[in-house]
Amino acid sequence: MTSYGGALEKLLAVALNESEGSRKASVLLKLSEIALENVDSLSVQHGGSHLLRRLGSAISGVEKCAHNGATPIFSAKNENEPKRFEANFLNQAEFISIYNNLAGRVLNWKSIREFANREPFSLLVQDFIAFDSSFNCTFVNGLLPSILEEKKKTVYSMLTNKQASRVWDQYIRFSSIENVLKLYENCFRGSVARLISDQYANYPLQQMIRKVDDSVLAKELYEEVLQCFDEIWKARLYGVVHSLCIFVREKPQLETILVEVR
Secondary structure (H helix, E strand, O other), rough: OOHHHHHHHHHHHHHHHHHHHHHHHHHHHHHHHHHHHHHEEEEEEOHHHHHHHHHHHHHHOOOOOOEEEOOOEEOOOOOOOOOOOOOOOOOOHOOOHHHHHHHHHHHHHHHHHHHOOOOOHHHHHHHHHHHHHOOOHHHHHHHHHHHHHHHHHHHHHHHOOHHHHHHHHHHHHHOOOOHHHHHHHHOOOOOOHHHHOOOHHHHHHHHHHHOOOOOOOOHHHHHHOOOHHHHHHHHOOHHHHHHHHHHHEEEEEEEEHHHOOO
């Protein structure tokens, strides 16, 4: 299947370089249909994952992420807004249908729970979360009910895994504030202090700190993190410290608490 995925990607490259719009659309549509039929096997190996990510990028009009240190390519104006390019297929019903089927298979909690610890699938999910922003985050928002029903032990195990934590970071980045607050209330409340000092879990939790700024639960989350400030400092998790400093800016009461803890 690895060579099969590679062959399909070569065809995709040819299709994307095709100057005639109707021919490009025809080849891309056929490739998408073939990829959809084989998405389970393609998604867990590097060549197949890369093919699916390029297809998603072409259909959604959102650039495939760079994944240098798990940091996607963002526009200069807004770090949470992925870069876009000219998309020729967003308004075509056949491609919308293909996208919905692909996203439904990739942004599926059962699959994410099982395969997010594998790099090919982790990269694929991260990209499709960004692609879904072109479609009002329909599939990203649809993940929340299943996550809230998941055992906390499973969620925490994913957070402390290198590849799965990157999926969580991207999920929180593109989720609405309302959904992130529900996530905190149902999954993380009371557990942030022991998770944020983990070498991997601290990244998605930093994302959560930035996301809930000025919300009704912001102070509660902040105080949870401060409970283990000494451990954070000793572990040299300066990114967490930086996030806290940004968080308390123009909040005199919280700024005072941080200074006292330090």
